[in-house]
Amino acid sequence: MTKVAMTVNGKPVTGEVEGRTLLSSFLREGLGLTGTHVGCDTSQCGACVVHVDGVAVKSCTMLALEAEGAEVATIEGQAAPDGTLNTIQQAFQDHHGLQCGFCTPGMVMSAAALLKDNPKPTEAEIRHYLEGNLCRCTGYHNIVKAIMAASGQDVSVLAAE
Amino acid sequence: MYEFDFIRPETISDAVTVLQDDEDAQALGGGQTLIPVLKQRLAQPSKLVSLAQINGMTGIKSVDGALVIGGASTHAAVAMGAGGYPALAALAGHIGDPAVRNRGTLGGSLANNDPAACYPAAVLASGATVVTNAREIAADAYFDGLFGTTLEDGEIITAVRFPVPEAANYQKFVQPASRFALVGVYVAKFADGVRVAVTGAGDDGVFRWSEAEEALTKEFRPDAIMGLSINPMNMIEDLHGTRAYRAHLVGVLTKRAVAAALG
Numbered sequence: 001m002t003k004v005a006m007t008v009n010g011k012p013v014t015g016e017v018e019g020r021t022l023l024s025s026f027l028r029e030g031l032g033l034t035g036t037h038v039g040c041d042t043s044q045c046g047a048c049v050v051h052v053d054g055v056a057v058k059s060c061t062m063l064a065l066e067a068e069g070a071e072v073a074t075i076e077g078q079a080a081p082d083g084t085l086n087t088i089q090q091a092f093q094d095h096h097g098l099q100c101g102f103c104t105p106g107m108v109m110s111a112a113a114l115l116k117d118n119p120k121p122t123e124a125e126i127r128h129y130l131e132g133n134l135c136r137c138t139g140y141h142n143i144v145k146a147i148m149a150a151s152g153q154d155v156s157v158l159a160a161e
Numbered sequence: 162m163y164e165f166d167f168i169r170p171e172t173i174s175d176a177v178t179v180l181q182d183d184e185d186a187q188a189l190g191g192g193q194t195l196i197p198v199l200k201q202r203l204a205q206p207s208k209l210v211s212l213a214q215i216n217g218m219t220g221i222k223s224v225d226g227a228l229v230i231g232g233a234s235t236h237a238a239v240a241m242g243a244g245g246y247p248a249l250a251a252l253a254g255h256i257g258d259p260a261v262r263n264r265g266t267l268g269g270s271l272a273n274n275d276p277a278a279c280y281p282a283a284v285l286a287s288g289a290t291v292v293t294n295a296r297e298i299a300a301d302a303y304f305d306g307l308f309g310t311t312l313e314d315g316e317i318i319t320a321v322r323f324p325v326p327e328a329a330n331y332q333k334f335v336q337p338a339s340r341f342a343l344v345g346v347y348v349a350k351f352a353d354g355v356r357v358a359v360t361g362a363g364d365d366g367v368f369r370w371s372e373a374e375e376a377l378t379k380e381f382r383p384d385a386i387m388g389l390s391i392n393p394m395n396m397i398e399d400l401h402g403t404r405a406y407r408a409h410l411v412g413v414l415t416k417r418a419v420a421a422a423l424g
């Protein structure tokens with residue numbers, strides 16, 4: 001076992017991990033942050049997306065030790081400490097951007113990464129950016145709508161489906 | 162995954178020493194291919210030697226009309242930073258999805274040489290040079306069949322030197338489930354001739370389509386390859402596409418790449 005130290009949602013954390021411990025396992029089992037979901041464990045679905053040093057990564061496809069010293073942000077750090085949802089989370093609720101909610105942590109973290117680089121994405125840019133995030137419930141339409149709304153854009157231009 | 166030790170050397174020579182002292186040690190780039198392979202227990206390295214933090218393995222610079230890109234540069238870094246070679250930056254920006262691009266690296270992609278990967282087509286069509294800790298390997302001498310390369314055990318790709326063509330374009334026909342190329346064609350026009358490289362199609366991996374190169378060198382327009390065709394016998398066939406379908410796509414994508422390169 002090796003010691004690992006990183007910052008998660010602004011708090012310094014340490015733990016003991018094996019070389020093979022995935023970042024997703026360290027977050028979920030080591031730190032109890034089970035908001036990061038593991039859908040496929042084969043790098044396909046994006047349910048496990050977190051930010052490492054400000055960029056979106058699939059935490060099931062990164063070793064915990066690769067995040068040594070990094071700033072990690074997970075879904076648990078998105079709402080305010082009093083539970084008030086952030087703009088993206090609130091937009092997902094308002095626009096029914098989730099059904100079972102399994103993909104939602106990854107969707108929200110991917111959306112946050114997109115809006116950081118591109119504050120007013122087009123519908124096509126949102127769909128393209130979410131290529132690595134699979135949802136088996138919503139049909140994506142309301143997710144796209146929520147992200148449009150979170151970026152302060154008029155969602156009435158999106159065809160109702 | 163089987164257990165292994167994780168090692169994070171600070172220099173290229175430290176990394177090479179670990180890899181050469183232990184034949185079961187393996188380099189780790191962005192892990193976007195290797196970690197899934199380890200999860201399936203298809204490999205059992207004793208040590209993973211992480212190249213990501215090594216000084217001098219990242220960065221993009223322009224040297225004598227060529228772009229030199231560090232072997233541990235992520236696809237996202239190339240998409241952002243290779244503005245001096247727009248066709249290459251565009252290719253990098255369409256590999257996989259954003260999270261894959263934030264981790265996966267140029268060196269890892271080339272060392273893996275997946276028959277459907279994008280970078281091998283760019284390297285071969287650009288006549289790039291693969292720079293390792295030990296030597297320089299010309300693109301034409303680097304790729305060696307499906308998942309094969311002429312890298313020695315423990316040899317690390319430290320950089321790739323891409324000559325910048327007058328015009329170039331990569332057309333990727335996406336296999337929507339894997340987001341790799343079902344077929345991809347990279348066309349690069351240099352002052353002394355045109356090079357065409359095809360990925361995703363050949364049953365022996367990435368290859369140059371020499372008849373198309375000759376025709377396009379004479380006349381650089383899409384119709385120059387009218388009448389040329391690829392022999393379907395040498396194509397990959399799987400549930401996503403037959404040999405004949407892939408052979409057909411090679412022609413279509415070559416024409417599209419030429420049209421796009423002409424702007």
Ligand SMILES: Cc1cc2nc3c(=O)[nH]c(=O)nc-3n(C[C@H](O)[C@H](O)[C@H](O)COP(=O)(O)OP(=O)(O)OC[C@H]3O[C@@H](n4cnc5c(N)ncnc54)[C@H](O)[C@@H]3O)c2cc1C
Nearest residue numbers: 190191192193194195257265266268269272278279318341
């Ligand atoms: C969902 C998904 C979609 C993808 N889509 C595409 C796509 O559209 N097009 C595409 O081309 N690829 C695609 N990929 C593959 C991706 O580009 C990988 O990042 C890449 O193939 C491997 O790079 P890596 O840095 O992650 O290497 P790793 O997984 O770390 O390593 C791969 C191999 O290379 C070796 N290696 C790593 N770095 C070096 C080096 N510098 N020198 C020598 N050997 C080294 C390792 O030992 C290992 O054998 C996709 C992957 C995923 C998960």
Ligand code: FES
Nearest residue numbers: 039040041046060
């Ligand atoms: S759980 Fe990581 S991509 Fe599906």
Ligand code: FES
Nearest residue numbers: 099101135136137
């Ligand atoms: S809401 Fe169920 S998978 Fe997306």
